[in-house]
Amino acid sequence: xxxxxxxxxxxxxxxxxxxxxxxxxxxxxxxxxxxxxxxxxxxxxxxxxxxxxxxxxxxxxxxxxxxxxxxxxxxxxxxxxxxxxxxxxxxxxxxxxxxxxxxxxxxxxxxxxxxxxxxxxxxxxxxxxxxxxxxxxxxxxxxxxxxxxxxxxxxxxxxxxxxxxxxxxxxxxxxxxxxxxxxxxxxxxxxxxxxxxxxxxxxxxxxxxxxxxxxxxxxxxxxxxxxxxxxxxxxxxxxxxxxxxxxxxxxxxxxxxxxxxxxxxxxxxxxxxxxxxxxxxxxxxxxxxxxxxxxxxxxxxxxxxxxxxxxxxxxxxxxxxxxxxxxxxxxxxxxxxxxxxxxxxxxxxxxxxxxxxxxxxxxxxxxxxxxxxxxxxxxxxxxxxxxxxxxxxxxxxxxxxxxxxxxxxxxxxxxxxxxxxxxxxxxxxxxxxxxxxxxxxxxxxxxxxxxxxxxxxxx
Numbered sequence: 001x002x003x004x005x006x007x008x009x010x011x012x013x014x015x016x017x018x019x020x021x022x023x024x025x026x027x028x029x030x031x032x033x034x035x036x037x038x039x040x041x042x043x044x045x046x047x048x049x050x051x052x053x054x055x056x057x058x059x060x061x062x063x064x065x066x067x068x069x070x071x072x073x074x075x076x077x078x079x080x081x082x083x084x085x086x087x088x089x090x091x092x093x094x095x096x097x098x099x100x101x102x103x104x105x106x107x108x109x110x111x112x113x114x115x116x117x118x119x120x121x122x123x124x125x126x127x128x129x130x131x132x133x134x135x136x137x138x139x140x141x142x143x144x145x146x147x148x149x150x151x152x153x154x155x156x157x158x159x160x161x162x163x164x165x166x167x168x169x170x171x172x173x174x175x176x177x178x179x180x181x182x183x184x185x186x187x188x189x190x191x192x193x194x195x196x197x198x199x200x201x202x203x204x205x206x207x208x209x210x211x212x213x214x215x216x217x218x219x220x221x222x223x224x225x226x227x228x229x230x231x232x233x234x235x236x237x238x239x240x241x242x243x244x245x246x247x248x249x250x251x252x253x254x255x256x257x258x259x260x261x262x263x264x265x266x267x268x269x270x271x272x273x274x275x276x277x278x279x280x281x282x283x284x285x286x287x288x289x290x291x292x293x294x295x296x297x298x299x300x301x302x303x304x305x306x307x308x309x310x311x312x313x314x315x316x317x318x319x320x321x322x323x324x325x326x327x328x329x330x331x332x333x334x335x336x337x338x339x340x341x342x343x344x345x346x347x348x349x350x351x352x353x354x355x356x357x358x359x360x361x362x363x364x365x366x367x368x369x370x371x372x373x374x375x376x377x378x379x380x381x382x383x384x385x386x387x388x389x390x391x392x393x394x395x396x397x398x399x400x401x402x403x404x405x406x407x408x409x410x411x412x413x414x415x416x417x418x419x420x421x422x423x424x425x426x427x428x429x430x431x432x433x434x435x436x437x438x439x440x441x442x443x444x445x446x447x448x449x450x451x452x453x454x455x456x457x458x459x
Contacts, residue, residue: 001101004028009055009064011082012073013037013045016095016146020071023098023148025051032067034059034081065090071098074141075169077194094173096140096166099147101176106158108299111140111177112291113166113208114185114227116342120280121185121288121295122165124313128296129161131309140164161299168204178211181298182236183219183291187226188341189365206230217298219291222251239298241290243283253290262286264293271303277310282320284345318446320346320430326457328423331414335446337430344369346430347377354426355380355417357410360433360445362387370432371398378402380420382413386437409438410445414452427453 006029010021013035025031034055035042042056055063064070064081070092072082082092103109110129112122119142126138137155139145142165150162164179171177187202209218209230218231222242231238239252247254249270254263262273278289289310296306315321317333324331330352337343343358347370354377358370371394374381381404383391388406395404403420407413417427429449431442439445 005030006068007066008032009034009067009070010052010073011035011059011070011079012076013042013056014073015144016148017073018045018048019146019148020073020095020098021052022048022050023151024071032063034063061085069093071095072173074167091175092173093175094170094177096147096164096170097174097177099151100174100178102151102156103162104156104158104160107156107160107162108181109179110161110163110181110183110295110299111166111179111208112164112183112185112295113168113171113205114183114221115188115190115205115339116345117185117284117288117291118165118167119316119336120285120319121183121292122163123316124280124289124292124310125295126163127313128292128301128306128309129163129299131305131312132161132296132301133305134159134161134301136161136163138163141167141170161301163295166208168201168207171204171207174207174211176211177208178213179208179216181217181219181295182208182212182231183295184208184221184227184230185287185291186221186224186341188339190339190341190363202226202230206233209234209236212236219252219294219298221287222247239294241287241294243287243290253294255286255290262290262293264290264297266297271297273303273307273310277307279311279313280315282346283349318443320428323450324453324457328425329418329421330426331449331453332426332428332430333446333449334428334430335435335442335449337432338434338442339363340365340367340370340432343430343432344373347373347428350377350426350428352424352426353377353379353422354428355382355421357382357384357413357417357427357429357449358432359383359385359388359391360431360435361385361437362390362433367391367394367432368398371395371400374400374402379422379425380405380417382407382417382420384409384413384438385431385433387433391432410448411452414449414456418456 032053059081064085129136135155137150137153212234216236218236220227220231222240241253318335435445
C-alpha cells in the first residue's frame with residue numbers, strides 16, 4: 001500500500017492517533033490529524049507529532065470529504081464528518097486495518113477480543129509466544145503499543161508472532177482484517193450506551209471472525225452461544241474452550257478439576273498443563289488461560305515453551321491485584337472491571353467477605369448479575385460517580401441485605417469501606433462502570449485507589 005502524497009485524515013489525537021500520523025507522514029503521506037478538543041488542551045500530544053497539519057476544536061467536513069483515506073483511532077464514534085466522507089466515496093478504516101495492510105504475509109497474526117478478559121488473555125498469549133524464541137509483538141488495544149507499531153517491529157517477518165487485543169470499536173471500521181488465529185472470549189452487555197442493543201454489540205465483537213479463511217482458526221467460548229455463532233459462520237476451523245466440570249477433554253480446551261490441569265486438544269492428542277504454572281486465579285482466569293494456550297499452540301508454540309511462558313507471566317495491573325494487607329483487611333484493585341459481567345465473574349466464589357467500591361459512568365443494562373454474586377460475598381457497597389444513584393436504585397429494587405452508601409470521591413469511598421470491613425474481609429475496587437466522569441482512564445482510577453489505601457493505612 002503506497003501512501004506517498006495521499007491526503008490522510010487521522011481522527012483522534014491520542015496515543016494511537018499520534019502513532020498513525022507519524023507512520024503515515026513517514027511514508028510520504030500528507031497527514032492532517034483531527035480532534036474535537038481545543039489546541040490548548042493538546043499541547044503535549046502535538047509535541048509528539050513529526051509532520052502533520054492540525055484540525056482541532058471540531059471536525060471539518062470539507063477536510064474529511066477531500067481526503068484519500070480516513071483512519072479512526074479506537075473509541076472515536078461515528079461523526080457527521082465521516083458519514084459525509086463515506087457518502088462521497090472516501091474510505092474510512094480503523095488503525096488496526098491500516099496496520100494489517102502492512103503486515104508481512106508470513107507473520108502469524110493472533111487477534112483476541114471479547115467483553116471481559118481480553119487484556120489478560122492477550123498479555124498471557126504474548127508471554128507464551130515470547131517463550132518460543134520467535135520474534136513476538138504484543139499490543140493493540142493493550143498498554144502502550146498500538147498495532148501500527150507492529151509494522152516496524154522485528155516480529156513483522158516470515159516467522160513472527162503478532163498478538164493483539166482488539167475492541168469492537170476497532171472492528172467497526174475494518175474491511176479486510178484477517179488474523180490467522182481469532183478468539184472471542186465472551187459477549188456480555190457492555191457499551192450499550194453506544195450500540196443500543198446486545199445484538200448490535202455482539203455483531204461488532206464477532207467481526208473478528210468475519211474475514212477468516214479455511215486455513216485459519218477461530219476460538220470461541222463453549223458456554224457463549226454468540227461467540228460460537230460468530231465463529232461457525234466463518235470457514236475457519238473452530239476450537240472451543242469450556243471451564244465446566246463435565247467438559248469433554250477432546251474439546252479444544254477444558255479443565256481437569258481433580259488433577260488441576262488444563263487440557264488442550266491438538267491434532268487428535270490431549271496435552272496436560274498444570275494450573276500451578278499460572279500466577280492468576282479464578283475460574284474466569286482459567287478460561288482466559290485456555291484461550292491463550294490454544295492461541296499459542298495453534299501458532300506453533302511448543303508445549304515446553306507454553307509452560308515456560310506461563311511461569312514467566314506477570315499479571316497486569318488493576319486486574320484484581322492485591323495492593324495492601326493491613327489490620328487483617330486486604331485491598332484489591334480491580335479498576336479494569338468496567339462492566340457488570342466483569343465484576344460478577346471476578347467476585348464469584350471470592351474467598352473472603354468483602355466491601356465493594358463501584359460506580360463511574362453507567363453503560364446501560366442491568367446490575368442484577370452483580371447483585372446476585374454480591375449476595376454471597378458482600379458486607380457493604382460504596383458508590384461514587386455519575387452512576388451512583390442508578391446503582392443505588394437498582395440495589396433497592398434488588399432488595400440487598402447489606403448497607404449501600406453514596407460518597408463524593410475515592411478518599412471517602414475507601415474510608416467508608418474500611419469502617420464496614422472487618423478483620424479477615426476485603427475492600428475491592430471493581431467499578432462495573434467506565435472511569436471518564438472522574439478519571440481519564442481506569443488506570444488512573446486504580447492508582448488513586450492505591451494512593452488512598454496507602455495513605456489511610458499509614459496513619
